[in-house]
Amino acid sequence: MGTKVRVAQESDLTGLKTLLDEFAQSHPSKDRERSIESYRKAYFGDNPTAEVIVAERNGEIVGTIQWHMMYDMFWCKYHAHPEWFYVREQNRGSGICFSLFAFLCDRVRECGGVAVYAFANENTARLMERISYGSGENSFYHLSCEAFHRIADLSGKPAKEIVANLPAKELNKVERELEDS
DSSP states (O other): OOOEEEEOOGGGHHHHHHHHHHHGGGSTTTTSOOOHHHHHHHHHSSSOOOEEEEEEETTEEEEEEEEEEEEETTTTEEEEEEEEEEEOGGGTTSSHHHHHHHHHHHHHHHTTOOEEEEEOOTTTHHHHHHHSBOOSTTOEEEEEHHHHHHHHHTTTSOHHHHHHTOOOGGGGGSOOOOOOO
8 A cells, every 4th residue: 555645734643643652662751741732732833843744554644754944054045954753663664764755855845945954863864874965873964956856856756766766965966957947
């Protein structure tokens, strides 16, 4: 069955909470109570802190990533800072992380961003090492330029196609050529 990647909606909060309770089992906060109301306020309230993207399979949320936009005052460009990237263990290896990441890049581009700066964790180090600069778990990664746009262009494609068409790291240094109008 295929996976649908999309921006989370308020109606996803119960499924998202279940996924995040599972994710937190490897975190010092594992025994902390997480309320749906706190998620509602943080993500859908008057002042949302971030956008949440979910991967859904057979009506169940199986992966997520949250992100917010930032401004790089040196390069004078907007970029995304993604966090809390997680895919359920039984769904790993099916390309969901690549689908989530391509969707994230497309959303960032829609919002005016042109890069992604992120820390990799045990769930994302392999992905980030393939497409950007950095090395290993808990490393800072940077995806920009043509590499960023190529991944954003893959959003919505099947996971196998995304993986087969991942850009070379060197494209992080090549600005995208603008098409003639």
